[in-house]
Amino acid sequence: MSDMNRAAIDALRQAVELAPGNVPLAQQLSSLLIQLLKYDDAEQVIRGSLKHTPGSIELQLTLAELYYRRGSDSHALAIAETLTGKSDADPRAMVLHARLKHRGGDVYGAVAMYRDAVDADSEIADPEFESLLGIGDFRDQGLGSEPQPAAWQADADDDDLEIAAERPQAGFESVGGMDGVKEEIRVKIIYPMNHADMYAAYGKKIGGGILLYGPPGCGKTHLARATAGEVQASFMSVGINDVLDMWIGNSEKNLHGLFEQARRTKPCVLFFDEVDALGASRSDMKKSGGRQLINQFLSELDGVESDNEGVLCLAATNTPWHLDSAFRRPGRFDRVIFVPPPDEPARAQILEIQLAGKPTESIDYKKLAAKSRDFSGADLGAVVDRAIEAKLHEAVKTGMPKPITTKDLLAAMKNVRPSTGEWFSTARNHALYANEGGLYDDILDYLKVKR
Numbered sequence: 001m002s003d004m005n006r007a008a009i010d011a012l013r014q015a016v017e018l019a020p021g022n023v024p025l026a027q028q029l030s031s032l033l034i035q036l037l038k039y040d041d042a043e044q045v046i047r048g049s050l051k052h053t054p055g056s057i058e059l060q061l062t063l064a065e066l067y068y069r070r071g072s073d074s075h076a077l078a079i080a081e082t083l084t085g086k087s088d089a090d091p092r093a094m095v096l097h098a099r100l101k102h103r104g105g106d107v108y109g110a111v112a113m114y115r116d117a118v119d120a121d122s123e124i125a126d127p128e129f130e131s132l133l134g135i136g137d138f139r140d141q142g143l144g145s146e147p148q149p150a151a152w153q154a155d156a157d158d159d160d161l162e163i164a165a166e167r168p169q170a171g172f173e174s175v176g177g178m179d180g181v182k183e184e185i186r187v188k189i190i191y192p193m194n195h196a197d198m199y200a201a202y203g204k205k206i207g208g209g210i211l212l213y214g215p216p217g218c219g220k221t222h223l224a225r226a227t228a229g230e231v232q233a234s235f236m237s238v239g240i241n242d243v244l245d246m247w248i249g250n251s252e253k254n255l256h257g258l259f260e261q262a263r264r265t266k267p268c269v270l271f272f273d274e275v276d277a278l279g280a281s282r283s284d285m286k287k288s289g290g291r292q293l294i295n296q297f298l299s300e301l302d303g304v305e306s307d308n309e310g311v312l313c314l315a316a317t318n319t320p321w322h323l324d325s326a327f328r329r330p331g332r333f334d335r336v337i338f339v340p341p342p343d344e345p346a347r348a349q350i351l352e353i354q355l356a357g358k359p360t361e362s363i364d365y366k367k368l369a370a371k372s373r374d375f376s377g378a379d380l381g382a383v384v385d386r387a388i389e390a391k392l393h394e395a396v397k398t399g400m401p402k403p404i405t406t407k408d409l410l411a412a413m414k415n416v417r418p419s420t421g422e423w424f425s426t427a428r429n430h431a432l433y434a435n436e437g438g439l440y441d442d443i444l445d446y447l448k449v450k451r
Contacts, residue, residue: 008032016045021052023059030062039070057083061093063433068096075429076100081321082434084113091121095129102133162261165236165268168229175219175226176353176377177346181337185210185227188335189312193231193267209301209313209332211275213320214339215423217378220316221273223339227314228269235269236262240277243293252296259300259311266310275315275333276322294324301332318423320439321430338442341376341420344369350377351409354384361403368409374418386412 012029019025026049033042046063050056060079067076077100083093094117102110111133118125172182188210192199212220221237228235238258245251255278262268272278279294300306301313315333317323327333342350348369355363372380387408395401428447431440 013045016049020049023049023053023056027058027062030066034062034066034069039066042066057090057093060433061090061096064093064096068100073100073103074426075433077104078321078426078429079433081430082436085325089120091117091124094120095124095126098133099129107133163236163238163242163258165234165261165265166228167232168225168235170226171230172226174229174353175223176350177342178219178223178339181212181223181339184335184337185223189227189269190231193233193312209315210335210337211320211323211328211333212314212316212337212339213318215341215376215420215427216318217376217419218339218341219377220339221271222377224269224271224314224316227312228271231267231269231312233267233269233312234262234265235271236265237271237273239273243278249292251293255293255296255300259306259308262311263306263308267312268310269312269314272313272315274317275327276317276319279324279327294326298326298332301327321434336439338440338446340442340446341374341418342380344373347372347375347380350380351384354381355404358384358388359401359403361405363404363409364406367406368413371410371413372418374420375416376418376420379416379419382416383409383412386415 009029009032012025012032016022016025016029026045030042030045033039033045043063043066046059046066050059050063053059060083064076064079064083067073067079076096080093080097080100083090084097094113098110098114098117101107101113114129114133175182212223214220225235225237236258242258243251243254245254259270262270279297301308313333315327320336328336348365351363351365351368372383375383387404390412391402391404391408424443424447427440427443428449431443431447432449435441435444
């Protein structure tokens with residue numbers, strides 16, 4: 001580093017220390033440090049200034065660009081997704097988001113995002129990036145026009161699509177642990193169902209929605225099914241294949257038909273798994289027919305043309321940051337619940353449930369639970385399956401079936417790695433850098449990260 005650069009950095013650093021809330025000063029210092037490849041120092045400056053001006057788009061964008069340069073794409077993406085998720089998204093953030101999409105292999109998404117950025121501000125055009133995307137100068141090619149709107153309107157013939165509805169018998173007793181989550185569901189869904197007259201006296205409708213989010217394999221789907229069993233309601237599990245259709249308008253028609261089926265069989269728990277696939281942020285699809293499907297979804301949740309009384313909507317996602325924010329407004333999925341990996345008592349209970357009815361001998365559930373930290377319910381299921389397979393293999397060889405022991409389960413546990421680590425790595429970035437309104441505070445609390 002030259003003496004001139006060192007002097008400039010020292011002078012700027014002193015100025016920032018005296019005025020930590022001065023965004024231009026912090027930006028100037030961090031930009032100089034980035035040019036000198038001093039990324040850690042630059043990050044420290046930006047984050048220090050963000051504590052004083054947490055809403056600064058300039059600082060957030062600079063931090064995202066720093067992460068992009070350093071190759072920390074998950075960190076950069078967490079910030080870029082937040083900045084581009086707003087109705088008045090900064091075009092510079094959109095271009096950065098496009099670059100991240102491109103580097104992640106989503107070329108189509110990168111092209112769509114880049115076009116939207118240039119539509120908002122033509123001066124931000126980057127011919128070199130356009131060449132990399134393979135689109136050249138698209139502004140004079142008549143591209144990027146709006147898609148054909150959905151050629152569909154609700155009518156009496158739209159109720160022909162049906163999926164199998166079930167009547168779950170098992171309630172919350174079949175769900176290990178999750179006491180806090182169960183109580184929130186009781187308050188939102190079960191108490192209104194069991195005390196309908198009392199709620200009606202206060203003018204409170206029975207219905208609404210809950211969004212469950214957390215690492216995969218932690219029991220979100222099972223919890224939704226148990227909720228239906230708890231209130232003796234029908235249960236309809238909706239996957240993306242039940243809704244999406246290649247023909248214009250058919251996806252919206254399918255979604256309407258499923259809601260109509262739920263309304264005919266109420267009380268009904270209508271469960272949407274991987275709901276982010278149906279309700280992705282509309283800022284990512286400004287030129288896509290997918291916006292029509294989201295608008296239809298929101299209309300169905302609101303009960304604009306139908307009565308949703310007695311229709312209980314639950315949804316699950318591993319990536320709540322990809323869900324359009326409009327879904328979290330009152331009357332929709334307004335209760336957002338974090339479903340963490342099971343704690344130690346819950347892990348013991350889950351293992352006990354999964355081993356019920358199987359030949360066992362002196363199982364030390366407490367010891368097994370202590371050895372399975374960070375394991376999801378699905379991971380524990382894999383442990384039991386491996387232990388059973390090993391016992392079957394042994395029985396075939398000896399001709400003598402033997403019960404499953406603690407030792408067998410501990411041996412199987414060594415061959416199963418917790419699947420939650422990767423999810424928390426990504427979630428932590430969103431909770432730290434894209435946590436508007438404290439939506440993901442539960443993640444930071446679980447990870448014991450100071451804010």
